[in-house]
Amino acid sequence: MTTATSTPARPAPPGGPAPTTMAQAINRALRDAMAADDTVHVLGEDVGALGGVFRVTDGLTAEFGEERCTDTPLAEAGILGTAAGMAMYGLRPVVEMQFDAFAYPAFEQLVSHVARMRNRTRGSLPMPLTIRVPYGGGIGGVEHHSDSSEVYYMATPGLHVVTPATVADAYGMLRSAIASDDPVLFLEPKRLYWSKETIDLSSPPACEPLGRAxxxxxxxxxxxxxxxxxxxxxxxxxxxxxxxxxxxxxxxxxxxxxxxxxxxxxxxxxxxxxxxxxxxxxxxxxxxxxxxxxxxxxxxxxxxxxxxxxxxxxxxxxxxxxxxxxxxxxxxxxxxxxxxxxxxxxxxxxx
Amino acid sequence: MTVLEQTPGRDESGARPTPPTAGWRPRTDPAPLLPDETPFRLLGTGARLDKRRKELWRELYRGLVHGRRYNRQATALTRQGRLAVYPSSTGQEACEVAAALALAEQDWLFPSYRDTLAVVARGVDPVEALTLLRGDWHTGYDPRAVRVAPLSTPLATQLPHAVGLAHAARLRGDDVVALAMVGDGGTSEGDFHEALNFAAVWRAPVVFLVQNNGFAISVPLAKQTAAPSLAHKAVGYGVPGRLVDGNDAPAVHQVLGEAVAHARAGGGPTLVEALTYRVEAHTNADDATRYRTDEDVAPWLGHDPVALLEAELRNRRLLTDREADAIAEEAEAMAADLRGRMNTDPALDPEDLFAHVYAEPTTHLREQAAMLRGELAADAADDPDRADTPARRRATGRDDHADDHRQNHQERAA
Known part of the structure; x- marks a missing residue:
C-alpha cells in the first residue's frame, strides 16, 4: 500500500489498471453491491447529487435513481432509525454518517435497536445493514471532524466493527460488510481516502474474510x-x-x-x-x-x-x-x- | 433581511430589493393540515349505522371487555410475582383495541411499552405478548410472522422504524401501512420529530397514534409541551393532524381507519392525537397519589371507554344482557387461561444468551458459552436433581482458556 497523499487519482493509462484511491474503491464497492442486489439501498446526507462530502457515493443516484441512493433529511437518528425499519422489511441499507462525530445522534438507535434487534427477537428480525463512518484525524479537520469513535462501537455487543487499511481491503471488506446479515460498523480512515494502489477493480483481488487479521x-x-x-x-x-x-x-x-x-x-x-x-x-x-x-x-x-x-x-x-x-x-x-x-x-x- | 424588517409597502415602494422567494408566506397552505377543533366523537352523536358498522361496534365492545379483563389479570400477576412489572392501559382500551382493528392483515403495528393490549388485540398470543414483562425473553412473539414490532421501551425510537418499514414496503411495491403508537411524553423525544419529518418528506404510508393520557409517569402535559395540542405538531411537518376522543372506541377506529386508508392510497402520513387518561398508576411500582388526587381521576372514571360503548350499544338495542354476559364469560375464560399459563414457570435455556447475538456465534461468544456450560454442568453434578438440563446434555467440559494456558506451558517447556 502507499501512504496517504492528497494527489487526486489520474485517469487510467491505456493498457493497464489505474491507480485507484480508497474513496474510489469504496465507491466501486457500493456500485457493484447495488448492481448485484436490488435490496441494497444507500442513504445519508448529501449522498445524492453531491456524491457525499468525500465523493464516495459519486454517481450512484445517477445510475440507480433517488430511491436507491437517497439524500435524507439532516438527522442521524432518523437516518439510522429508518434504515433499521427498512432492514426489518428485508432491505439491506448502507447508511453514511457524514463524519465520525456526526454519528453520535444515532447512538440510541444503534445501541438500543440495531445492535440487539436480532437478539431480542430470537433471529426473527436480523439487521443486515452497514453503517459507514469516515473516522480519525490527520486531515486538518476543524473541531468535530476527526474523532476516533471505534471504542464506543466495540463496547456494544451485536455489532461488527471493521476498518480497512488498504485500498484493496476497502473494496473487499465493504462488499463483505454489505453481504453480512449482521450490522457492520464500517470505519473509513479519512486520511487514507486519497491513498492509492494500482489494482484492477473490474476483477478485484481476493480479500481475507471479515474477522481475520x-x-x-x-x-x-x-x-x-x-x-x-x-x-x-x-x-x-x-x-x-x-x-x-x-x-x-x-x-x-x-x-x-x-x-x-x-x-x-x-x-x-x-x-x-x-x-x-x-x-x-x-x-x-x-x-x-x-x-x-x-x-x-x-x-x-x-x-x-x-x-x-x-x-x-x-x-x-x-x-x-x-x-x-x-x-x-x-x-x-x-x-x-x-x-x-x-x-x-x-x-x-x-x- | 428579517421578518421584522419586512413592513408592508416598503417592498412595493422599491426602497429595497424584492427577496428572491415570493415573500415570506408559507410555501403550502397549512389550513388543511390543522386538526379537528374539538375531539372527533361518534358515541352520543346519533350517528347512523349500517350493518357493517353495527358489527364493528360490537366487535370493538368485545375487544374492550377482553382488554379491560386482560389489564386487570396482568396487574394481578405482578402482585403474585409472575410479572416483573406491568404498565397498565386501563382506561385506554379504546385506543389499544381500535389501533389493532384498524389494520389489515399485511399491515404492521409498532407498539410502545404500554401497548401490550394492542399487541394482543392484533392476535398475538397473550402469554407471548408478556414475556418482556415476565422477563424470560425480550420479545416472545415472532414479529415478522405477526407483523408486530417488539414492544419498545426506549421512547419514540420505534417511530423511525415504522417509517423505514413502510417506506421500504412502498419501494418494493407492496401494500403495507405501518401504525406506530407513542404517548404524550414520547412526543418530546427527538425521534418523534425525526420520524414525522422523514415520513412527511418520503410520503411514507404511516399513521402515528399519540395516546395523550395526561401523564409521562408523573409529569403532566402542561410541563411537557406548550403546543396548542399534540395534534398541532403535525402541521410543522406538513402532515395532517387529527384530534379524537380517545375513550370513544368507534371514533378512534374511524379516525385511524381514515388515516390508514389515506396512507394506503399514497397520501402519506397522519398524526392522530387521542385524548384519554391513564386511570391506573404508571406501573404497579408507581405511586400516583404523589402527583394527582382522586378528584383529578374521578371525571375520567365517568368517561370510561367500556361503559360508554356498552351504554350506547344497549341504547341502540345492539347488545342484550345475554350477549354481554357471554362476552364477559369469554373474557373470564381468557383470563383464567392466561392465569393458568402464567402460573407455570417458563422453560429457560441459558444457551439462548448466545444464540442470536450474531448470525453466526463468534469464537469469543462460543468460548463464553462453553464457560457457562461448564458452570452449569458442575452445578448439575453437585445437585443431581438438576442433572437433566439442556445445558448439561450439551456440556463438553472444554475450556478454551485453559487450553491456551496449557499450550503456553507446553511451548515454554519445549
Missing part, C-alpha cells in the same frame, strides 16, 4: 498491532527500526469486533513483544482490550508488557496541534525501545 510485514523482534489509519504509521516505523537492528512485524487487525485472537496471539507468541498503536485515546481505548487479551493468552511468551501508543486522553485537538496528538513513527519507535530488551532471553531482537 493480516500480517502486513513479517518480523521477528516485536509485533506492532494496529488498524486503519495507523497501519501505515507502523509500516513506516518498521522500516525505520531496521536501522536500530529491529525486525518488526506489523499486524493489521482489519476487524476490531469480532477480534481475531488466534492471529494476534500467534503473532505475539512468535516475537514475544508487542506494541498496540491507534489514534483513539488510550484510557479504556481499543488497546486496553487488546493488551489484556494478549496478556491473558500469551503471558508466558511475553518478554515485556504489551505497550500502547495512542492518542492522548484529550478531546480531539485543533488541526494546528493535531500532529502532537497523533501517534507517529518516533513515538512508536520510543515504545519499541521500552520493550525491556536488556532482559532479552529469546533469539532475535536487538539488545
Amino acid at each position: 493480516v500480517v502486513r510485514r513479517a518480523g521477528t523482534s516485536a509485533t506492532l498491532i494496529s488498524y486503519g489509519p495507523s497501519v501505515s504509521v507502523c509500516l513506516e516505523a518498521a522500516e525505520a527500526a531496521r536501522e536500530e537492528g529491529w525486525e518488526l512485524e506489523v499486524l493489521d487487525l482489519r476487524t476490531l469486533v469480532p477480534f481475531d485472537d488466534e492471529t494476534a496471539a500467534a503473532a505475539v507468541r512468535r516475537t514475544g513483544r508487542a506494541v498496540v498503536v491507534h489514534e483513539a485515546s488510550g484510557f479504556a481505548g481499543p488497546g486496553a482490550e487488546i493488551a489484556a487479551r494478549l496478556t491473558e493468552r500469551c503471558f508466558h511468551h511475553l518478554q515485556a508488557p504489551v505497550l500502547r501508543v495512542t492518542g492522548f486522553d484529550i478531546p480531539y485537538p485543533p488541526p494546528m496541534l493535531e500532529k502532537h496528538h497523533l501517534p507517529g513513527v518516533d513515538r512508536v519507535l520510543d515504545a519499541v525501545a521500552r520493550l525491556q530488551w536488556e532482559s532479552d532471553h529469546t533469539e532475535g531482537g536487538a539488545a
Whole structure:
C-alpha cells in the first residue's frame, strides 16, 4: 500500500489498471453491491447529487435513481432509525454518517435497536445493514471532524466493527460488510481516502474474510498491532527500526469486533513483544482490550508488557496541534525501545 | 433581511430589493393540515349505522371487555410475582383495541411499552405478548410472522422504524401501512420529530397514534409541551393532524381507519392525537397519589371507554344482557387461561444468551458459552436433581482458556 497523499487519482493509462484511491474503491464497492442486489439501498446526507462530502457515493443516484441512493433529511437518528425499519422489511441499507462525530445522534438507535434487534427477537428480525463512518484525524479537520469513535462501537455487543487499511481491503471488506446479515460498523480512515494502489477493480483481488487479521510485514523482534489509519504509521516505523537492528512485524487487525485472537496471539507468541498503536485515546481505548487479551493468552511468551501508543486522553485537538496528538513513527519507535530488551532471553531482537 | 424588517409597502415602494422567494408566506397552505377543533366523537352523536358498522361496534365492545379483563389479570400477576412489572392501559382500551382493528392483515403495528393490549388485540398470543414483562425473553412473539414490532421501551425510537418499514414496503411495491403508537411524553423525544419529518418528506404510508393520557409517569402535559395540542405538531411537518376522543372506541377506529386508508392510497402520513387518561398508576411500582388526587381521576372514571360503548350499544338495542354476559364469560375464560399459563414457570435455556447475538456465534461468544456450560454442568453434578438440563446434555467440559494456558506451558517447556 502507499501512504496517504492528497494527489487526486489520474485517469487510467491505456493498457493497464489505474491507480485507484480508497474513496474510489469504496465507491466501486457500493456500485457493484447495488448492481448485484436490488435490496441494497444507500442513504445519508448529501449522498445524492453531491456524491457525499468525500465523493464516495459519486454517481450512484445517477445510475440507480433517488430511491436507491437517497439524500435524507439532516438527522442521524432518523437516518439510522429508518434504515433499521427498512432492514426489518428485508432491505439491506448502507447508511453514511457524514463524519465520525456526526454519528453520535444515532447512538440510541444503534445501541438500543440495531445492535440487539436480532437478539431480542430470537433471529426473527436480523439487521443486515452497514453503517459507514469516515473516522480519525490527520486531515486538518476543524473541531468535530476527526474523532476516533471505534471504542464506543466495540463496547456494544451485536455489532461488527471493521476498518480497512488498504485500498484493496476497502473494496473487499465493504462488499463483505454489505453481504453480512449482521450490522457492520464500517470505519473509513479519512486520511487514507486519497491513498492509492494500482489494482484492477473490474476483477478485484481476493480479500481475507471479515474477522481475520493480516500480517502486513513479517518480523521477528516485536509485533506492532494496529488498524486503519495507523497501519501505515507502523509500516513506516518498521522500516525505520531496521536501522536500530529491529525486525518488526506489523499486524493489521482489519476487524476490531469480532477480534481475531488466534492471529494476534500467534503473532505475539512468535516475537514475544508487542506494541498496540491507534489514534483513539488510550484510557479504556481499543488497546486496553487488546493488551489484556494478549496478556491473558500469551503471558508466558511475553518478554515485556504489551505497550500502547495512542492518542492522548484529550478531546480531539485543533488541526494546528493535531500532529502532537497523533501517534507517529518516533513515538512508536520510543515504545519499541521500552520493550525491556536488556532482559532479552529469546533469539532475535536487538539488545 | 428579517421578518421584522419586512413592513408592508416598503417592498412595493422599491426602497429595497424584492427577496428572491415570493415573500415570506408559507410555501403550502397549512389550513388543511390543522386538526379537528374539538375531539372527533361518534358515541352520543346519533350517528347512523349500517350493518357493517353495527358489527364493528360490537366487535370493538368485545375487544374492550377482553382488554379491560386482560389489564386487570396482568396487574394481578405482578402482585403474585409472575410479572416483573406491568404498565397498565386501563382506561385506554379504546385506543389499544381500535389501533389493532384498524389494520389489515399485511399491515404492521409498532407498539410502545404500554401497548401490550394492542399487541394482543392484533392476535398475538397473550402469554407471548408478556414475556418482556415476565422477563424470560425480550420479545416472545415472532414479529415478522405477526407483523408486530417488539414492544419498545426506549421512547419514540420505534417511530423511525415504522417509517423505514413502510417506506421500504412502498419501494418494493407492496401494500403495507405501518401504525406506530407513542404517548404524550414520547412526543418530546427527538425521534418523534425525526420520524414525522422523514415520513412527511418520503410520503411514507404511516399513521402515528399519540395516546395523550395526561401523564409521562408523573409529569403532566402542561410541563411537557406548550403546543396548542399534540395534534398541532403535525402541521410543522406538513402532515395532517387529527384530534379524537380517545375513550370513544368507534371514533378512534374511524379516525385511524381514515388515516390508514389515506396512507394506503399514497397520501402519506397522519398524526392522530387521542385524548384519554391513564386511570391506573404508571406501573404497579408507581405511586400516583404523589402527583394527582382522586378528584383529578374521578371525571375520567365517568368517561370510561367500556361503559360508554356498552351504554350506547344497549341504547341502540345492539347488545342484550345475554350477549354481554357471554362476552364477559369469554373474557373470564381468557383470563383464567392466561392465569393458568402464567402460573407455570417458563422453560429457560441459558444457551439462548448466545444464540442470536450474531448470525453466526463468534469464537469469543462460543468460548463464553462453553464457560457457562461448564458452570452449569458442575452445578448439575453437585445437585443431581438438576442433572437433566439442556445445558448439561450439551456440556463438553472444554475450556478454551485453559487450553491456551496449557499450550503456553507446553511451548515454554519445549
